[in-house]
Amino acid sequence: MSAALQNTGPMLQVERLCKRFGALAATDEASFALHRGEIHALIGPNGAGKTTLIHQLSGALRPDSGRVLLDGQDLTPLGMAGRVAAGLVRSFQITSIFKRLSVRDNIALGLQARRPGLPNLWRRASAERALQEQAEALLELCGLAARADELAGSLAHGEQRQLEVGLALAAQPRLLLLDEPMAGMGPDESERMVLLLQRLRAEQGLTLLLVEHDMDAVFRLADRISTLVFGRIIASGTPQEIREHPEVRRAYLGDEASDEMEAAL
């Protein structure tokens, strides 16, 4: 199939994924699709299976059955490294940051990890310069240029999460998975993250899939939303369609996330 034809379909297709833990079907025939260049949110009540599903997309967890396709390529047999090479990158938790290195060195290391090969000593000066320029551009993009010389461990929580996104960007993703990017953030930090994610889509053409409990952020950011309940995708659609979906409204009633959801509905 030509590249042009391939590009007309969904970017990511998740087909009938299943994952059991003993008797529990944590992922139950879950299917949904992501369009190129969209911000897609995966929501669902506590324990619905969002993290389990994200793990199967990143390659951290093998599904029992079903497939994950990126631009038509079957990623299911690939582990995490293979999926990163294919362009599907998950933003890691803060634990992946080197807290005793500067913010700039963290980004430079992320960029170097992408192209192993010649050790620093043998790298040509022009390649070094290109690396530095890329690092500066990434620092600016993720809003950390002014903090570049600080130790990563001295950054505020929200800034550490911005750095985490910068590290994921260093791997040059086409599709970025984000697991609760607003977790533990105050309103100002959340706002900065919303703006950063909007910028990634608008300026970098990135496709984003995020799991997020902050319904305000979800309804502001997402072009489309998929709702997971008991391991099944019960609805995929625009924020308006999700707001009006009777099964989604039912799923959130009685859940502790319901107040936030109700406010967003």
Ligand SMILES: Nc1ncnc2c1ncn2[C@@H]1O[C@H](COP(=O)(O)OP(=O)(O)OP(=O)(O)O)[C@@H](O)[C@H]1O
């Ligand atoms: N490794 C595991 N072994 C056994 N059960 C698991 C395992 N991982 C998850 N589960 C169970 O699978 C179900 C889905 O869990 P998961 O963490 O994916 O849900 P979630 O939607 O991400 O929840 P939350 O919103 O609370 O983070 C839960 O009932 C959980 O207890």
